[in-house]
Amino acid sequence: MIHLKRILVPTDFSEHSEHAAAYAAELARRFDVEVVHCLHVSDIPADLLATSGYYMTGPSEQFIDQVREESRKSLDEFAKKHLPDLPVETVFLEGRPFVEIIRYAREKEIGLIVIATHGRTGIQHALFGSVAEKVVRKAPCPVLVVKAQEREFVMP
Ligand SMILES: Nc1ncnc2c1ncn2[C@@H]1O[C@H](COP(=O)(O)OP(=O)(O)O)[C@@H](O)[C@H]1O
């Protein structure tokens, strides 16, 4: 019998990770888990690129704080909306996403990681996004990889 106590749901706030969170929520209920850890890793320069389109002179401390604040808020909203009525712990870390996800999974003795195949970059040609692929390779526990849904099929 599998006794699942802790599930980890890493999110980059993409639609794909919302879809993965729906699976995590259902599993958490069925397995009656103790806690669902919902983790966002801020890779600050990449986030700044996404927010501002570019930055050339280096971001100000104030701007970095603003990005941090926004990420924390998005994380709380994500958990409230996509993991409702569950014992959730939201975690905000900074660094390289896959490194922090793996480190956290080890530290907290996570029983299952639920992650989407793709994230913010979206579905391109690769089967997995780079974070998802590295998490599968290096995770200390089973990983449920939820395939991203393509919104539309464009005829070649
Ligand atoms: N910075 C991050 N923090 C937490 N989870 C992340 C982060 N980046 C990606 N992920 C997780 O990995 C999944 C796959 O994303 P990724 O491999 O980065 O694909 P893509 O190349 O399409 O962005 C996301 O849906 C999310 O669950």
Ligand SMILES: [Mg+2]
């Ligand atoms: Mg990504």
